[in-house]
Amino acid sequence: EKGEVSGVLLSGGDIIECDAVILATGGMSYKNTGSTGDGYIFADQVGHTIEEVRPSLTPLRTSHPQRKYLDGLLLKNIQAQLIVEDEVVREEFGEFFG
Secondary structure, X not given: OOOOOOEEEOOOOOEEEOOOOOOOXXXXXXXXXXXXXXXXXXXXXXXXXXXXXXXXXXXXXXXXXXXXXXXXXXXXXXEEEEEEOOEEEEEEEEEEEX
């Protein structure tokens, strides 16, 4: 309304009234995973304010006794798998900084 966000129109026709909207579209870190940054373009085109894009790291924590050997290690383009009872339940690709 009047150039400002007043709510979100849902596909079923219902409206959620609000003062602000956060549009989460993913990043732009790995184009081969679908992270192209197109969401930033879309958000800008519909008038959203875009915060400065900056890299982010996600820690991988372990209590394994050999974790000390990872200190200072830098690996690029690696794949990590979470295996539970001989089944891969999660898989990620990226960099590792120990």
